[in-house]
Amino acid sequence: MTQLQITAFGPPSVLKLNPSLDGMPAEGEVRVRICYAAVNPIDAKTRAGLGWAAAENRDKLPWTPGYDMAGVVEALGPGVESLKVGDKVCGMIGFPLQGGAYAESALTPAELLVPLEEVSLKQGAALPLAGLTAWQGLFDHGELKQGQRVLILAGAGGVGHLAVQWARAYGAKVTALASPANHGFLHGIGAERLVDYHDPDWVDQVGQVELVLDLVGGESGKAALGCVASGGRLITVPTITAEAIKQAGSELGIEVRGMLVQPNPKQLAQMLTLLRIDEAQICINREFELADGALAHAAIEAGHTRGKLLLRMPAAGMDE
Numbered sequence: 001m002t003q004l005q006i007t008a009f010g011p012p013s014v015l016k017l018n019p020s021l022d023g024m025p026a027e028g029e030v031r032v033r034i035c036y037a038a039v040n041p042i043d044a045k046t047r048a049g050l051g052w053a054a055a056e057n058r059d060k061l062p063w064t065p066g067y068d069m070a071g072v073v074e075a076l077g078p079g080v081e082s083l084k085v086g087d088k089v090c091g092m093i094g095f096p097l098q099g100g101a102y103a104e105s106a107l108t109p110a111e112l113l114v115p116l117e118e119v120s121l122k123q124g125a126a127l128p129l130a131g132l133t134a135w136q137g138l139f140d141h142g143e144l145k146q147g148q149r150v151l152i153l154a155g156a157g158g159v160g161h162l163a164v165q166w167a168r169a170y171g172a173k174v175t176a177l178a179s180p181a182n183h184g185f186l187h188g189i190g191a192e193r194l195v196d197y198h199d200p201d202w203v204d205q206v207g208q209v210e211l212v213l214d215l216v217g218g219e220s221g222k223a224a225l226g227c228v229a230s231g232g233r234l235i236t237v238p239t240i241t242a243e244a245i246k247q248a249g250s251e252l253g254i255e256v257r258g259m260l261v262q263p264n265p266k267q268l269a270q271m272l273t274l275l276r277i278d279e280a281q282i283c284i285n286r287e288f289e290l291a292d293g294a295l296a297h298a299a300i301e302a303g304h305t306r307g308k309l310l311l312r313m314p315a316a317g318m319d320e
């Protein structure tokens with residue numbers, strides 16, 4: 001099998017295709033023939049040598065990035081009864097230190113995988129990390145309640161467009177921050193109010209909300225503190241600037257929490273149900289062949305992706 005690896009920290013060109021042998025699943029594991037993997041900003045940050053995942057992996061290069069995948073179970077390790085060969089599954093695998101989804105096959109504990117049933121392999125690959133981040137940010141850390149107002153920064157991105165839909169499905173009132181070109185898209189998936197973050201007075205336009213989901217960080221995250229209603233909370237998701245925003249919040253007496261997404265097959269199954277019953281859709285912006293992963297990284301680093309980017313493996317062609 002072939003995998004796309006980070007050979008050294010640097011620009012997208014450090015990503016190289018390398019051959020490897022398919023692994024044999026150990027106790028409790030399965031081997032999945034991957035059809036699609038999703039590209040997340042953390043993959044590009046790690047490749048560039050930034051953030052905690054790069055720090056943890058600097059002695060392990062070449063390293064195969066990728067945490068999101070969908071594919072077909074092709075071998076079972078001893079003791080696996082929850083899945084069978086031929087099942088179509090998706091999951092968030094190898095998080096945070098192992099990675100491994102930028103590959104034609106991967107070994108993973110069966111317990112991390114969820115059957116797709118009628119959900120497509122593409123949607124299944126695009127969902128896990130972004131969907132779980134949105135879900136955990138809104139509900140586990142943000143403790144969003146029905147009828148509350150929530151502001152979502154970067155509403156059109158991979159995490160943001162799912163956060164808009166989870167919050168709307170839960171009965172919250174959603175304001176999203178995005179470029180004007182994304183306003184129609186976001187309105188169509190349930191954002192009640194759209195504000196352009198290029199307007200210098202965007203904080204005043206938003207007004208007060210009970211919860212801010214900050215998917216941008218830095219100065220935008222700090223500015224969004226001005227939108228938090230008394231007793232409200234801001235969840236800042238980019239880890240690199242989280243401490244600075246927590247500090248700024250504490251100076252203003254506003255509760256700020258950082259977070260790190262966790263694999264959670266139960267929540268993943270709930271999100272798949274929402275896709276299955278058409279309560280939500282994932283926007284697949286673009287697909288790249290595995291060999292063109294460097295182009296996918298350049299695209300995600302440009303910072304204006306609407307929805308998700310996918311890497312397509314040869315097995316995708318056999319399936320669809």
Ligand SMILES: NC(=O)c1ccc[n+]([C@@H]2O[C@H](COP(=O)([O-])OP(=O)(O)OC[C@H]3O[C@@H](n4cnc5c(N)ncnc54)[C@H](OP(=O)(O)O)[C@@H]3O)[C@@H](O)[C@H]2O)c1
Binds near residue numbers: 238
């Ligand atoms: N802590 C964790 O566990 C965790 C998990 C997942 C993601 N993250 C982090 O969360 C962030 C978002 O992830 P993602 O996958 O959603 O990223 P993404 O898909 O790359 O986000 C792209 C979106 O960002 C918007 N954007 C860019 N600059 C903006 C600004 N100044 N204000 C508002 N929106 C802006 C763009 O909107 P326009 O095109 O409309 O400009 C675009 O739609 C990343 O930093 C990622 O690393 C952290």
